[in-house]
Amino acid sequence: QAQLVESGGGLVQAGESLRLSCAASGRTLSRYDSTVAMAWFRQAPGKEREFVAAMRWNEDRTYYGHFVQGRFTISRDNAKNTVYLQMNSLKPEDAAVYYCAAARTLYSDLRRVKYDYWGQGTQVTVSS
Secondary structure (H helix, E strand, O other): OOOEEEOEEEEEEEEOOOOEEEEEEEOOOOOOOOOOEEEEEEEEEOOOOOEEEEEEEEOEEEOOOOOOOOOEEEEEEEEHOOEEEEOOOHHHOEEEEEEEEEEOOOOOOOOOOOEEEEEEEEEEEEEE
C-alpha cells in the first residue's frame, strides 16, 4: 500500500528558509519504477490547491509552478525513498498546507498529471 508522509513544516519569518521532506513507502511508489512521479502541492485557506514542484525518481528534470521563480528546489534521495522541497526567501503568501503527492504516469509534463496518492500535509506559516 502506498503511503506518503510529510514533515518539516513550521513557523518562519519572511525571508527565511524551510525544507520539507516526503517519505514514500509501498511497492506502488518504488524508486525503481520509472513511471513514478513525485510532487509537491500547496493549499492556502480559501484558495485552490496549486502545483509547486515535481520530479521522477529516475530523472533529473524538474518542474515548478509559475510562482516559484527560483526560490524553491525539489530534490530526492533515492536511497531513503524521500523527496525534499527546499524553500528559500519565504514570503507570507507562501503560507499554506503543503502536500506531497505521487502518481504512476507516462505523461511527460508532470505539472499536468493527475496525482493519485497524497500525504496528510504539513503546515507552513510565514510571518511578516
